[in-house]
Amino acid sequence: MAEELTKEGFPSEAVRTHPLRVLLLGGTAEATELARMLSLTAGISVISSLAGRLSHPQLPDGMVRVGGFGGASGLEAYLRGERIDVVVDATHPYAAKISSNAALACRSLSVPLIALERPQWEAQVGDCWRVMPNMGAAAMEVNREGGRVFLSVGRQELDAFCGSQKVWFLVRAIDAPSAKLPADTVVILKRGPFELENELQMLRENSINLIVSKNSGGAATYAKIEAARMLRIPVVMIARPFKHSGRTVSRPCDVLQELALIGE
């Protein structure tokens, strides 16, 4: 007998005994977009998970849970308790801990794991990038260069720059940093996306001579990289950490295709 499928390609609920239960590890624009797509897809039940770092997070469509699971074992217990069929890891490219926990928990329970990771930026002609393996190495490069530095690395690892001497920092973050800050620091609170014209103005007005950035990828925060190229400002680019070696796709619509295969 031919299998009965929904228009999205999932076995219909007449065939499956329950919708495919998906845990979506989020905290990114792509995760929010994917949550919207999945919540409109028949045959899928999605729970988005946020770490709970932001005071006013943009909540995704559908069910949402907030807060850590308690390491890989806590996540494993959650997957078992909620009868999760598939985990989608759509966390930020620099959120390495939750991704390695997801890989461990999924492997232990034989639950499929799909990673959604936006492609990283590639240096263009005119870019002057100094690629560093981690935040500590970036801080050493900042010390070597000195001057007026735009720190665009979020707010969690700013203490790496506290030892810097004779450096003035401009920090931009969504929420006020709670960690220790370098002595001579000005903080701007702003949420992206950011426009090229504004980035050019901000870099010029503050006489920035060096930028520190993660290679986040995507369009929302790319304008500072373009502005740096135009103003010939060097960028200390922190390389992406290793997350896991699981199946990785780069667009939310690719996840839908992967889920359709699992749902068959």
Ligand code: NAP
């Ligand atoms: P991380 O270092 O990989 O994770 C630290 C701990 O936070 C994890 O062990 C886990 O706690 C909890 N956690 C992280 N993401 C979670 C999620 N989606 N749902 C539930 N618990 C989560 O992560 P991070 O770099 O602190 O990032 C935290 C969140 O912010 C992530 O969801 C990420 O997508 C988002 N984000 C991060 C960055 C960045 O630059 N790192 C930038 C933008 C957005 P337990 O061990 O207790 O489960």
